[in-house]
Amino acid sequence: MFGVLGRGWKASELRLKSWDDLQKLWYVLLKEKNMLMTQRQMLQAQNMMFPNPERIPKVRRSMCRIKHVLTERAIEEPDPRRSAEMKRMVNAM
Numbered sequence: 001m002f003g004v005l006g007r008g009w010k011a012s013e014l015r016l017k018s019w020d021d022l023q024k025l026w027y028v029l030l031k032e033k034n035m036l037m038t039q040r041q042m043l044q045a046q047n048m049m050f051p052n053p054e055r056i057p058k059v060r061r062s063m064c065r066i067k068h069v070l071t072e073r074a075i076e077e078p079d080p081r082r083s084a085e086m087k088r089m090v091n092a093m
Contacts, residue, residue, distance in 0.1 A: 015072075022066050022069060036056050
């Protein structure tokens with residue numbers, strides 16, 4: 001009915017991306033998660049099945065992996081001020 005769904009992002013793939021690209025991807029995934037959860041809630045209210053419920057955990061895992069990779073970068077940053085700012089940015093996500 002819906003075809004093949006994509007897989008989640010691996011941390012090794014995310015490590016190859018820039019900080020800006022990871023932040024952009026985070027917000028794309030956040031939008032996707034919100035859309036899926038809204039769709040699920042609307043279908044449940046109509047007593048209908050939510051197709052491919054495994055999509056939500058895949059999106060959540062990818063979001064967690066992005067935060068993990070960004071945190072790794074913040075910890076590895078040699079400049080303490082820059083490291084602290086990067087950590088604040090990650091924590092705000």
